Amino acid sequence: MARGFVTAEEVARRAGVSRSAVSRTFTPGGSVSKAVRKKVLKAAQELGYRVNRLAQGLNNDRSNLIGVVGANLSSPFISKQLDALSLGLLRRGSQCLLLNAADARKDIAPLIELLFEFRAQAIVVLSGEPPASIIDECIANGVRLVLINQSMDRTDTNIVLSDDSHGADLAALRLRAAKCRKVAVVTSGSQTPAQMRRANAFTKRMIAEDIEVVSWSDGPTTYETGYRAGCELLKDNGIDGAFCVTDLLALGFLDAARLEMNRRVPQDLSIVGFDDIPQASWKSYQLTTIAQSFEALTEKVLAALDSDEPEIRLQVVPVSMIERTTAR
Structure with a gap:
């Protein structure tokens, strides 16, 4: 039978400290002495311990998950967009939870409802348009919603568009x-x-x-x-x-x-x-x-996620002509 992950309790026993000391050591800004931190980190390295981020999220009102919903993920544009966005989220310190909307047809509401259950911090919709009721639920629950290249009918959510x-x-x-x-x-x-x-x-x-x-x-x-x-x-x-x-x-x-x-x-x-x-x-x-620009699109999505200003609603990604050889 395969062994489970190393637990915080095992680290605490190896380091000779309390379970709460281990928790504080791996919590940003946690109060713990240098001596205790050193012992905990040494024990964690010896045992191969990794923090359970999912459990941490369950202890908070919101996780560090950013839900990303999209269909046609194999298309070159969507895959390139997803590559740039997921890397940007990782550098931001967020985790990308990708949901494939290929089977959702035009109704992606069930996928977004699933992200609510994961206490997602925000939701980015690459393709497929969520119904108004889901947008209202995002607003009611304080979940930031970013729509990429969707319609501009709503003025109460974040929209990122190419020009x-x-x-x-x-x-x-x-x-x-x-x-x-x-x-x-x-x-x-x-x-x-x-x-x-x-x-x-x-x-x-x-x-x-x-x-x-x-x-x-x-x-x-x-x-x-x-x-x-x-x-x-x-x-x-x-x-x-x-x-x-x-x-x-x-x-x-x-x-x-x-x-x-x-x-x-x-x-x-x-x-x-x-x-x-x-x-x-x-x-x-x-x-x-x-x-x-995929980079500019990603920057504007991250700006929408990071901004404390609710009035950031519409951001436009500039475009340019690339001359090659298929036009006279």
Whole structure:
């Protein structure tokens, strides 16, 4: 039978001190003499003792857990975002409790309710929009809620957004500069708030520039969806430009153009994506895209978690054009 973890009582016996002395030694700011601290730390090292942070949290009204809820975790953008955020939380001294919302469909309320049971200090929602009742419950329980790239309907919670409208405007102006006369805007069927902001802003600018727009929206936000969009849309030889609202869609669209539809990129067709995921810079793609900084996004989430000011509600992550080789 496997042995359990070394307990504080065992450390106390080895060090010849009380159980409470061990507890104070491992509690930040705990009152304990230098001599006792030295004995406790020596005994803990010899025995291989580790503090039970979960038990510590149970003794307090709030744990140091930050709940992170998201779906589609395998997508390059979400995985990169999660990598940066979890590292930032660790450096902050917090623990990241990740819940996969893939099976929650549109209702992530049960996952957030589970985080209440863990006495999470705060909740960060990467994808999926919590219902109003859950937001109200977070406020009532003093749990800070941070929504990333969600809708802006609520003014009583923290929202971190990429500057989608400006990014889409940059994409539109880039395709105008490429002298495109008929452009496609490609979104997935998920119709997320971020995708809709990008598509709507792009279409508005193109109409203002008197450039014809063909819209396409179907399927999950995947490479395969982008590939299918390229195969279907590019049957129209008049389309000479495309804005894909995520890079993953753009990479699929780009491969379809080259491999299936015999289009030369950028000579015959200019393509712009959004997000600047790592794969966008791969030699086989070199995608021209709109970049949002993962570091800046993480900084703004941490600022929302750390701030004592309740009025910090909306923070916008700036975007920029990354020129590569897929636009004339």
